Amino acid sequence: MNIDTTRPLVIVGGSDAGISAGLRARELRPDLTPLLIVADAYPNYSICGLPFFLSGETPRASMLAHRTREDLEAAGLELLLEHEVTAIDPVAKTVRAEPTDGSPAVVIGYENVVLGTGAEPQRPPIRGLENEGVHVLHSMAQAFAVHDAVTSSYVQRVLIVGAGYIGLELADGLRHRGLEVSVVERLGQVFPTVDEEFAATIEDELRSHGVEVATGVTVSEIACEGGRLVVHADDGVARVADLVVVATGVRPVTDLAVAAGARTGVRGAVVVDRAMRTGVEGVFAAGDMVETWHALLGKATYLPLGTTSHKQGRVAGANAVGVAAEFAGSLGSQSVKLFDLVVARTGLRHDEAEAEGFAPVTVEIEADDHKAYYPGASKIRLRLTADGADGRLLGVQLLGRYGAEVSKRCDVLAVAIQLGLTVDQVSDLDLTYTPPLSSPWDPVAQVAQAWRRGR
């Protein structure tokens, strides 16, 4: 494979954005064969599934593949695995791919290229991150290393630095495996993507399942002492562990895009327009490496989420084969299951809305997920934020039991927010009802009505 074989579409990266771009391009142009260059041997793996592989709930890593290699090839993609793209020449329109086995590099010409190089774990300023037994979790190789450790007999006690959703899912997963787990978070609350009122309940849930939680504690050093790891922090406590996983967020991987001439913006992510163009001729980018257009704010943010990567990849793939498409934007919609609890949010939190110049009013209610006279009802908490001036929906957070249709209730309001509805219009939505599943006014309508009454 060399420069002579110029490809109409080259895609760098085999995760959500890259795969989506390739599939969409092929769907629109069945005569083209996109070439997908993947740095490892695991194209289209669900990175979001890693906590469940580590917990043992997903017994084999291969189950994490959204599609097998054969599926992808059958869908019309050509795969070049275990090749890392190390250089791009936007004038000659070539990429240089180095095989991970050390054999000679290949240079591949492209008409258009979609970069989906993703994000990598942030390395916080902690001494001793290089010590054996200290891991970050993002790639499959990193996941295998953690898997080997947590399934070994020597690991009994795991300390997780960071209480974001990866850290907490991992805490859940490793408790599932029977390990002792503690989580140390620098901020004053766990899961800072939701308000502190919800964070307190999440902390309770973690503790009731045996997870030790420390918030407002900054780790300074992870030392190797007497064969175990000792985690030193600013609360003066030295925490001992057999394994430390650092999960303190991610940062975009932009070297290649920058080398091509792309600019970076919010949080160092690559600046793209809503067609996922970098501004460099023939170079598109999508996923965790780029800025995220926010549907409500109407400006670029950085919200690396798998759903967004899929959407942006799809848009990039279309434009890269000449079919106009535009990314509609993100609301930061996300959900997480932690033990028996589901937490979901979409749109802006109260403080985010305030910082953006809205005049937010937030109301919280507790509602039955279904009529209490039918067995199994449980409470859902809903926090609705809307603009006090015009009642426009700005955001919602929900918290309830797994099985209580919490996440899709969040989605009902995500649609309403994305389409610019007011709280009053939520009462007009014709939603389904049957006593085992809802109330005549679904909780999402109840919180809208409470917002109107309560302010």
Place this chain on the structure above:
Amino acid sequence: MNIDTTRPLVIVGGSDAGISAGLRARELRPDLTPLLIVADAYPNYSICGLPFFLSGETPRASMLAHRTREDLEAAGLELLLEHEVTAIDPVAKTVRAEPTDGSPAVVIGYENVVLGTGAEPQRPPIRGLENEGVHVLHSMAQAFAVHDAVTSSYVQRVLIVGAGYIGLELADGLRHRGLEVSVVERLGQVFPTVDEEFAATIEDELRSHGVEVATGVTVSEIACEGGRLVVHADDGVARVADLVVVATGVRPVTDLAVAAGARTGVRGAVVVDRAMRTGVEGVFAAGDMVETWHALLGKATYLPLGTTSHKQGRVAGANAVGVAAEFAGSLGSQSVKLFDLVVARTGLRHDEAEAEGFAPVTVEIEADDHKAYYPGASKIRLRLTADGADGRLLGVQLLGRYGAEVSKRCDVLAVAIQLGLTVDQVSDLDLTYTPPLSSPWDPVAQVAQAWRRGR
């Protein structure tokens, strides 16, 4: 109580529409005390909950009350229970209420009246409906009669005429109680609110839980022979039962509205505008007795549903105290749980869309409710109907396991349909994802993408 005490707002009927009207009126005008006249002693009872009372899952009938009498009074409503309104004088602006205990009638003046007289079970042309042991199910009194029968020792075998949602929920409920249950339906499929493809699966679910099902069979006579009921039908089979429940749909109760001068339209329901005015000065009507404005068709239909009654009642209550409000319309959104299955629909079925002049195209897919690598995934079937001309969403039907967030997924698309979205716009919706609860493309986005590919 007599004509001297003219009330600003009188409400006739204590079910969904009437209660909603009263609560909303009071919310907007805390200085007014709406008078609610209720024919029986059970205001604000959940009629939708009757199958669960009869199954034993809701052990006491009193649990079916959305609010107690005390709740309602605390909310500012005055209640006149066990009084049937038998006459209305729209010129004098009075209603005549007859106590059910036979004591003298009272005449009450009103400035505005909201009628919420509901619907009553249709009595199909079957001989012997008057026989002992033959029941219809709608009011609390009727429910108590059926409850007495199914909890007695002499009832072992129940035959249900009609396989609509009440008939099927009742079949489920009585199997739960351990009775032998058979269902006889005149049409060629059960649950005609969804397509036959789904009906076949529902029939399988019923049979696998021991319900005998006969479709395309018209009952002609229910005879009393030797102390048991014998149900004769046009398939020549004489079915024996200890109890027969007739659940063949409802018809609007309109006598009072018609007496006041209101017109009737679709299916004999009272014609109202979107402010729930009957056209008779000072007379509003809402709920199962009135026509239903269809949000997608932009015309009146008849879709008696509890959710709609709540919305219409709320609108009527507002307008009756001088606050302008308009019913946004129904999409016929509904869901039902039958044994382990949940079925939900919103908008138009394919055949309904065709009959209304659309050029519908319907696509069905099967999707995992969540990533299959996380335990407990199950398949959801989704049938999406959209206009072949412009891709505008027209309707969706979903079928899956209880717990698979089927009903709220229907609601996500209900919002999309109500707001006039196209199938392509569904892919742009920013919905939540976590492997235990969804996929990066939620099943609702998957079916939209399949529709686009498949046609």
